[in-house]
Amino acid sequence: xxxxxxxxxxxxxxxxRGLLCAAKLAGAGVEVTVVERLPAPGGQEPERSxxxxxxxxxxxxxxxxxxxxxxxxxxxxxxxxxAGAAGRLACDALVVATGSRPATRAELGITGDRCAGVVPGxxxxxxTRAGVLLGHRPLIAGSGEFALRCAREQLAAGASEVSxxxxxxxxxxxxxxxxxxxxxxxxxxxGASRVEAAVLRGHRESVRVPADTLILAAGIRPMRxxxxxxxPRDGVFFCQPRTEAAAPHDxxxxxxxxxxxxxxxxxREITRIT
Amino acid sequence: MSRTHAEVDVLIIxxxxxxxxxxxxxxxxxxTVAVIERRHDVAEETSKSNSGIAASGWSLPTEGxxxxxxxxxxxxxxxICGRLxxxxxxxxSVVIARTRHEADRIPELLRNAEANGVEAxxxxxxxxxxxxxxxxxxxxxxxxxxxxxxxxxxxxxxxxGELAALNGVRFFFGEPLLDAIxxxxxxxxxxxxxTVLRPRFVINAGGLxxxxxxxxxxxxxxxxxxxxxxxxxxxxxxxxxxxxxxxxMPTEHSHGVMVIPTAHGTCLLGPSAEDLDNKxxxxxxxxxxxxxLRECRTLMPDIDERYAxxxxxxxxxxxxxxxxxxxxxxxxxxIQVAGIRSTGVSASPGIADYVxxxxxxxxxxxxxxxxxxxxxxxPPSGGTVVCPCEKVTAAQVxxxxxxxxxxxxxxxxxxxxxxxxxxxxxxxxxxDVSFIVSRYLxxxxxxxxxxxxxxxxxxxxxxxx
Numbered sequence: 001x002x003x004x005x006x007x008x009x010x011x012x013x014x015x016x017r018g019l020l021c022a023a024k025l026a027g028a029g030v031e032v033t034v035v036e037r038l039p040a041p042g043g044q045e046p047e048r049s050x051x052x053x054x055x056x057x058x059x060x061x062x063x064x065x066x067x068x069x070x071x072x073x074x075x076x077x078x079x080x081x082x083a084g085a086a087g088r089l090a091c092d093a094l095v096v097a098t099g100s101r102p103a104t105r106a107e108l109g110i111t112g113d114r115c116a117g118v119v120p121g122x123x124x125x126x127x128t129r130a131g132v133l134l135g136h137r138p139l140i141a142g143s144g145e146f147a148l149r150c151a152r153e154q155l156a157a158g159a160s161e162v163s164x165x166x167x168x169x170x171x172x173x174x175x176x177x178x179x180x181x182x183x184x185x186x187x188x189x190x191g192a193s194r195v196e197a198a199v200l201r202g203h204r205e206s207v208r209v210p211a212d213t214l215i216l217a218a219g220i221r222p223m224r225x226x227x228x229x230x231x232p233r234d235g236v237f238f239c240q241p242r243t244e245a246a247a248p249h250d251x252x253x254x255x256x257x258x259x260x261x262x263x264x265x266x267x268r269e270i271t272r273i274t
Numbered sequence: 275m276s277r278t279h280a281e282v283d284v285l286i287i288x289x290x291x292x293x294x295x296x297x298x299x300x301x302x303x304x305x306t307v308a309v310i311e312r313r314h315d316v317a318e319e320t321s322k323s324n325s326g327i328a329a330s331g332w333s334l335p336t337e338g339x340x341x342x343x344x345x346x347x348x349x350x351x352x353x354i355c356g357r358l359x360x361x362x363x364x365x366x367s368v369v370i371a372r373t374r375h376e377a378d379r380i381p382e383l384l385r386n387a388e389a390n391g392v393e394a395x396x397x398x399x400x401x402x403x404x405x406x407x408x409x410x411x412x413x414x415x416x417x418x419x420x421x422x423x424x425x426x427x428x429x430x431x432x433x434x435g436e437l438a439a440l441n442g443v444r445f446f447f448g449e450p451l452l453d454a455i456x457x458x459x460x461x462x463x464x465x466x467x468x469t470v471l472r473p474r475f476v477i478n479a480g481g482l483x484x485x486x487x488x489x490x491x492x493x494x495x496x497x498x499x500x501x502x503x504x505x506x507x508x509x510x511x512x513x514x515x516x517x518x519x520x521x522x523m524p525t526e527h528s529h530g531v532m533v534i535p536t537a538h539g540t541c542l543l544g545p546s547a548e549d550l551d552n553k554x555x556x557x558x559x560x561x562x563x564x565x566x567l568r569e570c571r572t573l574m575p576d577i578d579e580r581y582a583x584x585x586x587x588x589x590x591x592x593x594x595x596x597x598x599x600x601x602x603x604x605x606x607x608x609i610q611v612a613g614i615r616s617t618g619v620s621a622s623p624g625i626a627d628y629v630x631x632x633x634x635x636x637x638x639x640x641x642x643x644x645x646x647x648x649x650x651x652x653p654p655s656g657g658t659v660v661c662p663c664e665k666v667t668a669a670q671v672x673x674x675x676x677x678x679x680x681x682x683x684x685x686x687x688x689x690x691x692x693x694x695x696x697x698x699x700x701x702x703x704x705x706d707v708s709f710i711v712s713r714y715l716x717x718x719x720x721x722x723x724x725x726x727x728x729x730x731x732x733x734x735x736x737x738x739x
């Protein structure tokens with residue numbers, strides 16, 4: 001019986017999950033290429049361990065292409081676009097490890113004016129760290145730890161008062177300067193050129209809260225931008241956090257699960273072919 | 275601050291798709307042309323948020339100027355979009371009769387299409403589903419119009435403007451018309467906050483504001499109101515199931531809602547039609563959007579609203595008389611180009627040619643400019659991807675900021691590249707895009723405008739930075 005050629009897997013995303021998964025697959029003899037859109041490993045919010053993880057993946061035999069994005073999955077190849085060049089990487093499977101993001105305005109069902117000052121949470125974090133005070137009175141649509149962190153960062157950056165919507169079971173007091181609206185959600189924003197106010201709906205009543213910016217930090221969605229691998233299909237494995245609480249903690253377990261799933265599925269394919 | 279003084283052959287008021295198309299056409303001639311626009315960029319009003327349909331004109335009343343200009347424009351899109359680098363797709367449309375009563379109108383509409391010289395075919399319910407597998411199986415028949423297309427109307431307007439600018443047309447943005455000095459039945463001087471322009475001819479392409487412009491110029495008295503249309507933009511993952519436009523049977527006044535593929539592979543649901551008292555309320559409401567969804571499901575039952583990327587609304591001009599394209603009867607060097615209701619994109623090349631003949635009849639004698647550019651350079655491909663949802667590279671953002679008609683805001687970059695307009699709505703790229711923009715505009719990072727001056731990204735410098 002001929003020996004099957006090494007399996008080829010492309011991992012999209014060099015965050016914690018992508019790199020862990022790549023290391024495990026490479027360790028098991030799979031030919032792994034990690035493609036990362038950004039010029040450095042670690043994903044949207046690089047952790048201190050990012051370089052170490054990238055090194056472990058490389059030591060295990062994975063190739064890491066930085067500044068290169070997987071733009072499309074075509075079943076037997078991945079189309080990439082990047083600083084190096086555009087081209088195709090042949091592969092038997094794609095692991096999507098492109099992280100997560102909060103829900104968008106449309107996903108949260110927030111209608112009203114399309115005025116300036118509505119900022120997605122991850123962009124808000126980056127901008128604030130780069131020295132941009134987004135609002136004196138920001139309103140944060142939140143649901144968990146990420147929103148709380150956003151709220152504290154806004155205060156630290158110089159906001160005078162922060163409003164925060166959270167699920168009903170959240171504690172109403174989370175710190176000085178943060179006004180929590182437990183059980184409320186943002187339903188509309190209003191303002192002529194910039195956000196001036198938002199309407200929050202609770203179980204019994206609606207309130208109008210003045211605000212000069214709205215930061216979207218509620219819910220969690222997998223970040224999916226490899227066309228052809230947006231929805232589940234053969235050859236695509238998603239390694240992305242599903243719940244907010246799970247996000248950083250279960251990366252190692254999720255990576256192991258994905259890696260073994262990839263090996264099992266591909267192993268079966270190969271057996272069938274040979 | 276001193277004003278810019280200039281004498282020009284033609285002054286165009288308004289840089290929507292119509293004004294930009296005229297500027298582009300005139301830029302091919304030996305004539306000095308200036309455009310004044312009250313907003314900070316081209317395509318900031320009706321041309322920004324519309325259905326993106328490049329119509330064939332099949333159902334328009336045959337006798338009207340609208341049908342004449344739309345039908346003259348329709349066959350030209352492949353050529354124009356190729357030269358200007360504008361996303362376009364001649365996807366065809368299927369108009370669906372939802373009741374027997376609606377189906378009774380099919381023969382009459384086919385006769386109209388034939389009179390307009392546009393191919394249209396009657397379909398049975400089975401043929402509807404064969405022509406458009408996403409369409410409802412429960413129709414009473416329909417009509418197929420292969421020549422209908424979809425176009426990126428913003429990029430079209432930018433393309434017209436960029437080519438015009440490349441050929442020497444001067445654009446003055448953030449310059450609303452303040453007043454005009456007349457000498458008898460002629461406008462001799464036009465003023466904005468920053469310019470004093472002495473034109474031989476003035477073109478009123480003021481769109482929603484064309485009535486006010488006409489008033490200031492001393493032209494005819496007419497009224498333009500705003501009709502709001504709310505849309506839902508759906509993800510490409512949903513868009514790939516929508517190969518053709520699905521539409522309801524047209525009436526004389528409206529097209530009803532449609533399911534529209536876009537030239538970018540996404541899909542639009544809408545528009546609603548609400549007449550407004552003012553001309554600036556672009557808000558959306560959950561009730562209207564739900565109604566749009568319900569109506570669209572009568573055309574395409576399987577619509578999963580979780581694929582919605584964003585909702586927005588656009589205002590289109592509405593007036594008792596449409597397509598008022600003629601020399602003013604009161605001011606003889608003014609040409610009115612007003613009341614271009616919802617077909618401005620579709621008719622823009624035809625309108626530009628028609629306005630040129632009106633100018634020539636009025637005495638503009640301008641020979642073709644032998645050195646004029648007639649196409650734009652292909653944008654750069656490859657490089658680091660800034661916006662992962664729309665696959666926009668840093669090089670493309672840099673080009674948007676440094677072209678002949680550069681972006682001056684985050685939305686200006688979005689209009690030119692689609693960065694921040696994808697399924698994550700800027701979560702991944704808003705910060706990076708704004709840093710590139712701030713490098714070109716200067717000043718502090720927080721001062722970068724989203725759109726008009728005053729719509730800054732932040733409100734101050736952050737404390738710890």
